[in-house]
Structure formats: structure tokens, C-alpha cells
Amino acid sequence: MSGSPVVVEGLAGGYAAGADVLRGVSFTLEAGTITAVLGPNGGGKTTLFRAMLAELPAQRGVVRLVGRPAYVPQTDRTRLDFPVNALDVVLMGAYSRTPSWRRLARADRDAARACLDRVGLADAARRRFGALSGGQRQRVLIARALLQDSPVVLLDEPLSGVDAVSAARIDAVFDELRAERRVLLVATHDVEQARRWDRVVCLNGEQVAFGAPAEVLTTAVLRSTYGAELVVLAGGERAVAVDHHSH
Amino acid sequence: MLPEAFDAPFMQRALLESLMLAGLAGVLGSWIVLRRLAFFTHGVGTAAFPGLVVAGPAGVAPQLTGLAAALLYAGGVEWLGRARRVAVDAATGLVLVGALALGVILASDVFESGAGVDRLLFGSLIGLSDRDLWLTGLALAAAVVLHIALRRSWLAQGFDPGTARALGIRAELADRLLLLAITSAAVVALDAVGALLVTAVLVIPAATVRLVAPSVATLQAGTAVLAAVEGVAGLWLAYELNIGPGPAIAVLGGALFALVAVVTAVARRWT
């Protein structure tokens, strides 16, 4: 459908010409939806995000996005010894819309505080970023994405290894963003989580399936996606994937 | 057989020293390259500089004060790294530049002219005493003994630190002895090539041979031979140009390294 905020068609590519990591990825996402990206480690989830950000060295196919997407990477990639507090990190979301010679706008500073409040970290604004827990840091990065105010938000395993309080808060923010008619694309290992959302993309180097969870999340599809990493629970109808991450 | 430059007694001492340093380069230089200790070697030499400056006025052997300064440096870097207030490469850089600045300040009191400082930084052909030669020989003997005793541990630590410990080898002690051996080698090389260019004799020949040699044994033998050749040629060049041996050996070694690197890279491309 034209007019959809996210259109991906025949996307393929990799980090060097002739060495494809992704093949045959095609999906269309509507406003106000949350879409899970499932797949094993090395299956291309992060590569997909890089391609959607036009950051993949060798890619072909079509990627059409409304506006510049916000990207929430995994927090274990950020520098924890950097001299910034939580509010400083959130304010980075306003950098791209501020010319280099101008101070950050008052409105942006206020909005940053509001974003921290939305993720439940209003009183952590002045705390050093590296001193926060993994779940708190993940929430700060999400607050940064909120400040960017993008129609499309890409999140790379935001709930991985995160404490229960943070996870609940993050879930609530996702629902708010969906209500605001934004598009969320969330890489995750949590198949149960994916069942509660609107769409699922299964990726294992190539796209195995795309569609509503009820249709896509069958044992057969999951087996194609995860291969040996799949664990089938008693009853044979539900399966979980093994999460290799730790924060 | 040798050019007439080597007729003078001081040149013959320099020649003997150079050959013994070539032995050290052979034994330890290989380990320096294999265990990625080039920067440590450079640091030890540079850190010895303030020690060298005060040795003369204090009437003490420069090797002694040089060794003390070098050990302070090694200990200081380790302490800073453990305190984790600054990264290791920054800590090393700061300690070294502090040592250099301190040495220069001390030298403005000690030396009337800049020539004295040049000698400490770049080495000198004259002024090698019997004691210097004996100490170099001692360092060489110690290095050989340690190599024979500890080479398996040094090799294992280089490939896979975790496994080495599991195999029951006293890996950490062996590594400390390696660093001590390198420190001693740098200290005895100081009067010949100077505080700033110990890597010219201890690292460059080994790096050059490493580009072509696969095994430790051939690496050591080849390095010793190359270091000897570069050392003798460097001495001759230094004599002709009337400069310290350090820079001459560095330039010759560097040029040869570049040549071998280019040739092997090209050969690799065609096979």
C-alpha cells in the first residue's frame, strides 16, 4: 500500500560486496503498529536495522521511510566511562535538529526532562549514565529516541537482560507510542512477547515469514528461523528461543 | 677484513658490545615481537633517561640508576593501570614524558652543553668501559638462561593466557621474569644506542625477520645475525658521520624493514 510509513522491498546486502548477510527482505508496516523481528544471533536483525538506516556498506533493494528513524541500540555498546549524566544522553536526541553554533533550545531541554519522566527516570536526570543499571540505561536510550520525535522507531533487543521494573515501563511506553500512531520495529528473542504485538518478521539470513503473529508463529516457521536454538515446550504448540545475551 | 674505522681500540670495544647486543636482540627481540612488548621496551629505555643524567654526578654506574628508573616506570604504569583512573596507554605516555622532562631539567644543572644530553639520548661510540662490557655480557647470559628455562611458558602465555595457567605453568612469574630480562637488556643497551632508540636494536631486527620467519628458533637465529650486521654497519656509519650509533642503526634497520615488508607484501599478492 502506498502511503505506508515503512516500505521495504527486496532488501538484500551485507558488509562487503558479494557477501550477503541479508536476502529477500520485504515487508510493509502501517502507522500505529508494533512489529517484532525474530531470529537467531547472526541471523541479520542488527544488519536489517543498519540497512534501514542506510548504514550498510553494500545493499540493494528498496527502503522507504517517513522521516529519519530513531534507533535504540543495545546499551552494552555505549561507553560507560563517558562523562555524561542521564539528561545529557537524552538531549543527544535533539542534536540533529540543532545547528552546531547554537545552544540547545529551552524547549528541547524541557522536552528531554519530560521524556525521562515518561520512562520513569525523572529523578535520575543528574546521575552519571555509567552508574545506572542496565535496565535504567536502556530506558534512558529509549527516552533519547522519544526526544527525536520520529514517526519510525527501531529498537535492537531493548528488553534483553533488563530488570522487571524497567521492562514493564518500556512495555508501557511502547503502547503509548503505538497510540501516537508511530511505527515500532523491535528486534527480540522473546517469542511470547512477539505474540502480543501486531506483526512479526522472522529472519534467518533471509526472510522466513512476515505477517500477523497468529499466522506466523507456528512451530514450523520457528524451526526454520531458529534451527537448533529452538526449545519446544510441552504440548508441542508453543516454543521459545534461547536468549544468549547478558547485561 | 673490516674497514679501518675499526682499528681504534674504542671501536673494537664498541664492536664487541654491538655483537653482544645482537645476541640479546636474537634471544629477547623475538619474544618482544611475539608477545607484543615493543612499546614496553621503548618505555623502559626512555624512562631510564633521568637515571642516566644523575649517574655521573652521583658517581654511580649508569646501568644502576637506569635500572632503578626503569623499574619505577614499570611499577608506576602497573599501579596507574590498576587504580583505573586513566587508561594504560595514556598512563604510559604521561609517565614517559614526565621522565623526559625531569631528565632535561636535571640535565640543565648537570651538563654545561647539550652534547652531554645528546650522548644519553642517542648513544656514543666512545666511553665504553670494561664494566659496561661485563654487564652486557651478564645480561646476555641471563637472557639465554631464562629463555632455555621459560620458553615454553612464554610461548603458551602468548597464544592463550587462560590455558597456560590451567596447565600448571607458573605463568605470571615467568612473564615478570621476561619483563625483567627485557628491562635489563634495554638498560645495558643504553650507553651504546641511547635512551630513545633501544628499540632500534632490540625490536627492529626481530620485526624484520618476523616478516619472513615462521618458527621461534629460526626467528632468534635470524634476528641475531641481522642485528649483528646492522650493528656493525651502524657503527661504521656512526663513525663516518661522527654521530651516536643509535640513530645510524635505527635508520639502517628501518630501511631494511621497509624493504622486506614491501617485498614480502608484493610476493604475497602474487601467490
Added chain:
Amino acid sequence: MLDWLLDPFSGALMQRALAEVLIVAVACGPLGVWVLLYRQSYAAESISHAMLPGLVIAALAGAPLLLGAVGGVIAAAVAIALAGRDERLGGDVGVAVAITALFGLGAVLALSPDVPARLGELLFGDLLGVTGGDLVEAAVLAGGVAVALALAHRRLALSVFDRAAAPSLGARPARWELALLALLAVCTVAAVRGLGNLLVVALILAPGAAALNVAPRLPAALALSAALATLAGVLGLLASYHWEVAAGASVALAAVALFALSLFVPSRTAPFDTQA
């Protein structure tokens, strides 16, 4: 007491030396913070040591030192980049060979002619011999570095703090990593007249390291680093005048001493991340 502080700077010679260190400190201080955050200390040292042949050639040819410094830095950067690329040796070995060879070449060139170059001044600086023209050069270069750092501040921060997300936030990391190295080269050229190529790294790394130990946030660290670099300059010149020791070395040692003092400030900050 006031006399002790002001007397040294009553003459034109010391006034120019003071102006030189103040000008250079404004650039070296903040740049050093970035060099440390980007973990490029080794690059800073390597470039300054390996640039010696350029300095010597300029000195022997009677050409402006600025030209020699620029040429030397470019040659050093190229040699180090080539040597560092060789995977057979790995780690710092190739770079160490390149630095040693170039440094040795500089010494050979300096010491062998009948009228040798003033090697001591090239290595350790000629702070007391600074002319008005030198001050103008330093002001242009250091001023350029300071302005560039101010304008590039946010992109530099993004590229090093969160390399993965930086493009989505408005900065392409590879470009800014390169930009920092270029600014490092320019700052080295600016400072080498006063401190010499062996000691210049003291004014780049020490104030920044001290500031990062003490300041909890980046803007404060940058400002504090500039202030500490300036303080090191003043203290060094005072020591040089009153105790009659080399000026450049005194400034360098003062900077390192300030860093040592900063280690005694209780750490409110997280331990430095030592993983590469």
C-alpha cells in the same frame, strides 16, 4: 610574594613565552580531553615523535619551522598508517618500528652536518626564543583548533559515546574520528615550537587526564582542562625563571605534576573503562 609572581614577566622575552603557552594551552587542553576519550594517546605520542625529520630538514634548510612541522606530521601519519596496517606483526610492533626509524632519521640528519641543527631546541622546545611572528602562527593554528572543537562538539560526543546510534542522531563516526586526528596533527604543529616534539604530548594529555579525573561532565572537563593547561604554562615559566631550568621541560613537568595531584582527588566518577 606578588613580586615573585610578576617579576619574571616584566621583560618582553618572558611575555612572549607566556603568550605562547597561553595560546597553545587553549587548544591543547580541550583537544587532550577528546584524545583521551577517543583512546588515541598512542597516536598523539607517535605523531609527535615521528615528525622529527620534518623539523630537522626545515631547520637545516633555513625554512620556516611551521612548514617542517606540517611536512613532518604528514610523513609521520602516512608511515604510521602504513606500518600499523600490517597484520603479520600485529599490535604496536609495526608502529614502533616506524617511529624509531623516523626519529632516528631525524637525529642522523640533525647531527651529521658540519653545522648541526639545534637538536635540543627541536626536541625540547625553544619557548624563550619565540618571536612575534611565531605568536601569530600559534594563535591562528590554536585558535582554529579551539573553534573547530567547539563547533564539532556534539558530533564528536556522539561518535565516541554511542558509535552504533550516532548516524541516526546526526553524526557519521568514521568522519569525526578522522577529524579528531587531523585536529591533533594541527595542535601538535602549533605547540611544537614552544615545547619541542618530545614534550608536546605532556600539554596535550596531562591536563585532559587530570580534568577527566575530576570533572563529572564533559563541558566542565573541557573547560577545566584548558584552565589546567594554562596553569601548567604559568607555573612552568615561573619555575624556569626562578630556578634557571629549561622552560619547555618545566611546563611539561608542571602539567604532569598537576595530573599526579588529580589522582589524589577522591573519585566521584566510575572507574575508567579499560576495555579497548
